[in-house]
Amino acid sequence: xxxxxxxxxxxxxxxxxxxxxxxxxxxxxxxxxxxxxxxxxxxxxxxxxxxxxxxxxxxxxxxxxxxxxxxxxxxxxxxxxxxxxxxxxxxxxxxxxxxxxxxxxxxxxxx
Amino acid sequence: xxxxxxxxxxxxxxxxxxxxxxxxxxxxxxxxxxxxxxxxxxxxxxxxxxxxxxxxxxxxxxxxxxxxxxxxxxxxxxxxxxxxxxxxxxxxxxxxxxxxxxxxxxxxxxxxxxx
Numbered sequence: 001x002x003x004x005x006x007x008x009x010x011x012x013x014x015x016x017x018x019x020x021x022x023x024x025x026x027x028x029x030x031x032x033x034x035x036x037x038x039x040x041x042x043x044x045x046x047x048x049x050x051x052x053x054x055x056x057x058x059x060x061x062x063x064x065x066x067x068x069x070x071x072x073x074x075x076x077x078x079x080x081x082x083x084x085x086x087x088x089x090x091x092x093x094x095x096x097x098x099x100x101x102x103x104x105x106x107x108x109x110x111x
Numbered sequence: 112x113x114x115x116x117x118x119x120x121x122x123x124x125x126x127x128x129x130x131x132x133x134x135x136x137x138x139x140x141x142x143x144x145x146x147x148x149x150x151x152x153x154x155x156x157x158x159x160x161x162x163x164x165x166x167x168x169x170x171x172x173x174x175x176x177x178x179x180x181x182x183x184x185x186x187x188x189x190x191x192x193x194x195x196x197x198x199x200x201x202x203x204x205x206x207x208x209x210x211x212x213x214x215x216x217x218x219x220x221x222x223x224x225x226x
Contacts, residue, residue: 004153034214043115043201043217044154089154096161097142097207098169099215101154 002028006090006102013080014110021075021105023090030092033066033073034099038087044101047088048075080109112137115218117202123224124192132187132221134202142207143185144215145169145177147198154201160185161207192225199223 005024013019023033032051036044050057050066050073057064063076073092077084087106091099118133136143145157156169160179174196176188185204189196200221206212 008151032213036215041220043203043220044215046214046216049214093213096159096167097205097213098144098156098159100156100170101146103151103153 002026002092002094002100004090004092004100004102006088007105008103010106010108012108012110015081017080019077019080019084019107019109021088021090021107023073023075023092023102025071025073025090025092028092028094029068030094033064033090033092035062035064035073035075036089036091036101038089038104044089077107080107082109082111085109114138115202115204115216117200117218117221119221120219121222123226124189125226126193128192129188129190130192130223131189132200132202132223133184134186134218135184136202136204136216137183138204138206138216139182140204140206140216141182142205143179144203144205145175145185145187146201146203147171147196148201148220149198157187157200189223192223194225197223197225 003026035047038044065074087104089104090102115136144159146154158177163182202218203215
């Protein structure tokens with residue numbers, strides 16, 4: 001069955017540093033992969049989509065890579081700020097534009 | 112645009128009671144989804160509707176039914192609630208034009224407790 005793994009342990013980093021979150025998936029080949037941000041008590045918010053033929057995608061301080069050989073996506077936040085503290089969800093796409101979500105990695109950016 | 116709206120925000124049910132969770136989007140999106148989110152489990156797809164008039168089961172459909180009332184509205188019904196259905200329920204939609212537009216827009220969620 002399809003499986004998605006994200007670091008279950010929280011990631012604590014200092015303000016200004018680069019945060020790197022990992023998403024590994026097994027048993028399928030997604031045509032694209034999405035990353036979402038979720039704050040406590042709120043619904044997820046879309047951040048970035050990367051397609052299988054793209055190696056890297058950037059948006060402001062965010063960067064996503066997609067390695068279909070390793071079956072892995074990395075999500076980077078550069079110059080991190082306390083406002084970036086949230087849970088980040090990885091979601092590779094299955095058939096019919098259905099997403100399978102990872103359990104998320106909680107990021108805490110400290111002053 | 113209000114985006115995706117869900118009602119109610121909170122609900123407490125007794126085992127065996129029924130209820131309908133309502134979802135509406137005003138973005139003229141084609142596809143709509145219902146998820147549940149439990150601690151340590153991530154978001155799991157219950158049902159989805161690829162387009163108006165169609166519905167399909169997701170990963171965890173047992174105990175639920177859905178209705179795509181029109182393009183805007185997609186409701187989730189619990190016929191006989193069970194404590195295992197205690198969860199946070201999210202509705203989402205995508206434009207899904209076939210040319211892209213695959214990002215999902217989520218509602219604020221419904222927090223359901225079944226006692």
